[in-house]
Amino acid sequence: MNKRPGILCLLFLMSVSACLIYASPAYSDDYLTVSGCSVSYIGYLKDLAQEYERRTGIKVFVRGGGTVGGLENLREGKVDFAATCRNRIEGDPEDVEFIQAAWDALVFIVHKSNPIKNISIKDVKGIYAGRITNWKQLGGKNEPIKVFIARTTKSLSGIESSLRDMVLEGKPPFEGPNIYLVPTGGMVEQTVEKTPDGFAASGFTSARKRNVKILRLNGISATKENIIKNRYKLRMPLFLVAPKNPEPKVKKFLDFALSREGQRFIGSLGVLSLKDAK
């Protein structure tokens, strides 16, 4: 009797086993890391980092996380440098240097569906003072105004700092029931995107990239030209924060950011370069 066919077939069957082939990944040690305010991050730093990598081949990892987070990371050495949209304040690290890289402006944003188009400085003060709590008071719908403020427990965010300095005359906002505190400015913008009756202050540079409505202030639109010509008043600086004696690779990036090419690139992003406004 012939049993061989069965055995042969089984052997053949067993030969069809397959396995996966492994390959080694590639790593790079030549890179920079930066962390900072959402306005800077979204407004220009992300694009600038990519342009830098394109020109030099050096990767720059950019993260948001807010001004406070950026300074914290820098202090802990987790990033090579940081970015912020406010001036140095008390409590900021001493061994760092604030280097202005561009200009920005404080803007007030609402949901796209909000019928309100304009707001006065007085009304802004009224909102943050707790006097104006309903959109009806501003000629809008009968809905309570939800005010979002980027705030951490550790330090003052860039936007709130600018708000206090330029609008609220140094005073903190009234913390009424319609005031909502959000960890970062980036989150504030995102929250307004999704909240029809939301209201918040933010930077022009980042807000223009969000799906929000930037309100005219005292009838003047926040445009690059209006800001340059100082028609739109609430101008504010954007800083890069680096150790006072930075590593060469950091220094190299900072030099690029401040160079003619770097500033021209920033300007091309729709952001006010240092040259645009003096």
Add this chain to the structure above:
Amino acid sequence: MNISLRTKIAIFVTLIIIILSAISTYIFISQHRRSIEKEFTSRGLTLSYLLSKIAAEGLAAERLDLIGRASFILNSEDVMRVDVYTELWDLIESYPSPSSHRSPSLSLTDAIKYFSGSDNTSYINKDGKDRHFFYKVTFQPYEGAVPITIGYVMVDLSTSGMEKAIDNMIKTNILISWITTVIAVLILNILIGRIIGKPIMDIHSSVRKFQEGTVPEIKTSHSPDEIGDLAREFNEMSRAVKEKENLLIESERNITSLFERVEHAIFRLDKDGNIIKTNRKFNELFGEKIERLCDIFIGEKRIRDYFENMDFANRVKIEEKVIGKNGEELIVLLSLYPDMDYREDTKHLIGFDGYMLNITERKKAEENIRLSARVMESAMEGVFITDRGLNIQKVNPAFTDITGFTINDVIGRNADVLSVGLDNPEYPRCQIWADVKKNNLYQGEVWNRRKNGEVYPAWLSISSIKDETGEAAYYVGIFTDITQRKLFEDHLKKIAHYDILTGLPNRALFNELLIHAVEQAKRDQKKLAVMFLDLDNFKAVNDAYGHAIGDMLLQEVAQRLKECIRQSDTVSRLSGDEFAVILNQIGEISNAVFIAQKIILDNSHPFYPGGNEIKTGVSIGISLYPEDSSDAETLLENADSAMYLAKNSGKNNYRFFSERTDSSSDMIK
């Protein structure tokens, strides 16, 4: 290649088992593999989900390292890397360390596309070694708010563990499948061998034996399945076939025997007339070296014409002259049958069957018979032929001429109708046939009766013709009408016993008649008288008138003497002018005297022979039985003696022999 059915079934079943086993193994492995992969995916998603929650919490808690505390995840063996991205897909945190992470994957943009609104996605790294699981990091800024996406976490899980598990699972399953398949194949092959292979081998060997001529009995016929049925039916069939074969052999033997022993020369030809097969008789007649049938024909061209002009629907039956084995000329009756093939639409000739009957001897016999018939037809003798039952089969024209019976009168009827040998008490008809049967021959003179009742004498010869067994099959009767001869014989007889001149019995006949008369008288104890007469002076008449007148005188005397005696008496002319008379049963002597006186008286009157008146007289001597003698010859002599007495005593008178010593004659006067 010769492969046994058992092997074929074994191979077939083995292949089926292997294919089924392979398919089931494949399905099982596929499902198992999917299950392992699902488990892997589930783990990846779970880890990425957990990390997203941890990251969100970290963010809410204002931690710089959002997920650093999730060491239980980060330190897992299969977790190769964990990344946290911003909502704009910028890397903000990476483990195990920022320096060891890979440069942003080229397929990161693909991963971004995959999200398209969903909370998570995953993709396999291009090298296939690990798999990236992404999960959105969402944050709810206040209670009741719509969560916002603030970033993504990515867990890079090594697939090696999964692959190893799959590999092991495949190996284990294939091993188990292999072992069970081998066992199943072995068991099935053994079963096939038992259930199918062995019985079929039995049947096979039996069929082979059957082909070799024996009638085998298949042992597996007791099996209750289809193979058992087959075996039983084979057994019955083989027996039936053997019986039929025996019948066929017997039939073949009979046909061959008939073919070889028949007295017909049988042959078979192909369509061109070449001889294919012949029987013994054919070879006997023509030898075995004949190749073409045409070769044996004397009229070869003619037989060729037969072939060419043959109507294939009919046979040919002809009488032909052929040349035998030794060059002798034979006459045969040839029958030739075309053998057609009707299987196709247009029938065509295959060959011929035929036979020849040697009729040379028959032809000769027929010639003889024709000759015999002609002889018989032209014979003067009447011929009749009967069968053994004496029924007439054939007669010839002479028969009809002689008997008056036509052929139709006698054919089929018994020979008695011929009335052969009728009414002969000494030789009755039955004796004739008895003689024929005993001696095969009878010859003799018989009296027959013609159709018109006339009786005629015939010389008849009957002989028997015997068949092969020696029994008489036919009787041939040949007869001649001998009426004419008989008359001639009577004439001859008359010449011998009667006197030609007077027509009276001569001396010889008289002597016989006298002997008969004496014997008759003795029996009857009667008296008899014998007279001796002599004419007186007859010599003188002869001398005077010549012999012719003398003879005429004698004739007239004889006539007067016949008139004087009774019918029962006899008168005879002994010689010359001597006459004698026998008087039977005379009773008294006076009766003899009376007749003697009457004779003397009648002859005393004148005669007129030739116109001549002649007077004569007669002298009479008389002797008597039993007085004078009881012997015929003596009686006549005594009467002669007495006549001399009468002559001496004066002529024209009579004397008794007893009167020699006395003159009784005178006394009577």
